[in-house]
Amino acid sequence: MSDNPVFGRIQEDVNDNDVVLFMKGTPVFPQCGFSAALVQALTLLGVKFKGIDVLQDPSLREGIKEFSSWPTIPQLYVKGEFVGGCDIVREMYESGELGELMTNNGVETQSAA
Amino acid sequence: MRIQETIERKIAESLTPAHLEVINESHMHSVPPGSESHFKLVIVTDAFDGISRVRRHQQVHGILQKELKEDIHALSMQTMTPDEWTARGGEVMASPECLGGGKHDI
Numbered sequence: 001m002s003d004n005p006v007f008g009r010i011q012e013d014v015n016d017n018d019v020v021l022f023m024k025g026t027p028v029f030p031q032c033g034f035s036a037a038l039v040q041a042l043t044l045l046g047v048k049f050k051g052i053d054v055l056q057d058p059s060l061r062e063g064i065k066e067f068s069s070w071p072t073i074p075q076l077y078v079k080g081e082f083v084g085g086c087d088i089v090r091e092m093y094e095s096g097e098l099g100e101l102m103t104n105n106g107v108e109t110q111s112a113a
Numbered sequence: 114m115r116i117q118e119t120i121e122r123k124i125a126e127s128l129t130p131a132h133l134e135v136i137n138e139s140h141m142h143s144v145p146p147g148s149e150s151h152f153k154l155v156i157v158t159d160a161f162d163g164i165s166r167v168r169r170h171q172q173v174h175g176i177l178q179k180e181l182k183e184d185i186h187a188l189s190m191q192t193m194t195p196d197e198w199t200a201r202g203g204e205v206m207a208s209p210e211c212l213g214g215g216k217h218d219i
Binding site (some may be wrong): 025030031032033034036039069070071072082083084085086087088091092 | 166167170171174181187188189190191203209210211212213
């Protein structure tokens with residue numbers, strides 16, 4: 001890990017919240033189709049999550065890419081673990097793996113399935 | 114060389130895919146005509162056998178490191194083994210629509 005000062009803040013956010021979505025815009029007003037797609041998947045699963053808008057802070061916007069070794073936004077964390085970006089999380093949602101991942105991590109979902 | 118061709122060549126050389134699609138989706142976004150900013154990749158290769166999705170994507174990010182840094186704004190991809198590709202019936206997910214935010218870089 002590098003000593004990038006923003007890493008401490010990111011670590012705190014992913015430790016303190018079961019499900020964290022680093023995204024462009026907010027869950028109510030996503031600013032990017034890829035971010036909106038993940039908000040929709042999490043909402044359909046009925047998962048409570050914390051959305052963090054990287055557009056509000058250039059150091060976070062760059063820092064999260066280095067923190068996760070992942071060059072794009074959005075990024076999903078569950079229980080402190082990086083799950084993936086838009087494509088991976090959508091695939092997992094469609095296959096049912098995302099719901100399983102939440103359940104296995106003790107994260108409440110409201111989906112009937 | 115066009116960015117699309119560069120992507121095709123680099124992926125083909127590194128992963129020897131059984132199936133490869135490099136789709137320029139820039140026209141779906143608010144960029145000038147002829148732009149090469151938004152791409153979708155479909156990569157089917159034995160090289161992904163036994164590797165997690167996150168690691169597969171990271172491999173591709175590594176191969177396209179220079180293009181991601183300098184040229185590409187958004188890169189969507191589906192990474193499959195030949196068995197997974199067959200199981201999906203060779204179908205690819207549609208890409209999300211652009212909402213216009215954060216246009217200037219990734």
